[in-house]
Amino acid sequence: MALGIDIVYIPRIKDADKLAKSVLSDKELEFYSKRNKKEEFLAGRFAAKEAFMKAMEKGLAIPFKKIEVLYKDSGAPYILFEEKTYEVSISHDKDYAIAVVKF
Numbered sequence: 001m002a003l004g005i006d007i008v009y010i011p012r013i014k015d016a017d018k019l020a021k022s023v024l025s026d027k028e029l030e031f032y033s034k035r036n037k038k039e040e041f042l043a044g045r046f047a048a049k050e051a052f053m054k055a056m057e058k059g060l061a062i063p064f065k066k067i068e069v070l071y072k073d074s075g076a077p078y079i080l081f082e083e084k085t086y087e088v089s090i091s092h093d094k095d096y097a098i099a100v101v102k103f
């Protein structure tokens with residue numbers, strides 16, 4: 001078992017719509033389109049995907065879109081990657097978003 005963590009400074013995200021299209025899957029884009037705080041949502045996804053790559057311990061070579069952050073019925077997020085699911089926890093406050101993943 002390995003853990004990965006990542007933190008994102010939200011104001012670093014300048015063109016949210018453009019970035020969203022390049023890093024979010026179609027399902028994630030549906031969630032994104034319904035969100036008010038788009039930069040915050042995107043930063044959380046970014047942190048989760050980076051944390052997942054750290055937890056995998058295989059370098060940063062996976063296309064972001066292939067790592068999907070979806071929601072359980074409870075509202076808690078999870079990661080779907082190559083038909084397997086992984087635990088993730090996301091938090092944001094003011095300028096920062098953070099995520100931890102268990103692989």
Ligand SMILES: CC(C)(COP(=O)(O)OP(=O)(O)OC[C@H]1O[C@@H](n2cnc3c(N)ncnc32)[C@H](O)[C@@H]1OP(=O)(O)O)[C@@H](O)C(=O)NCCC(=O)NCCS
Nearest residue numbers: 040041042044045069073074075076077089090091092093
């Ligand atoms: C989940 C909860 C702890 C969020 O806390 P918060 O301090 O307001 O916000 P944070 O920034 O720390 O966390 C937000 C993230 O928590 C995650 N989250 C949401 N619901 C969650 C849940 N039930 N369990 C675990 N994680 C959850 C999400 O990933 C969310 O980020 P995202 O919307 O960008 O995906 C809070 O909403 C809560 O106590 N919920 C209780 C369960 C609940 O009300 N469920 C209603 C579902 S409709």
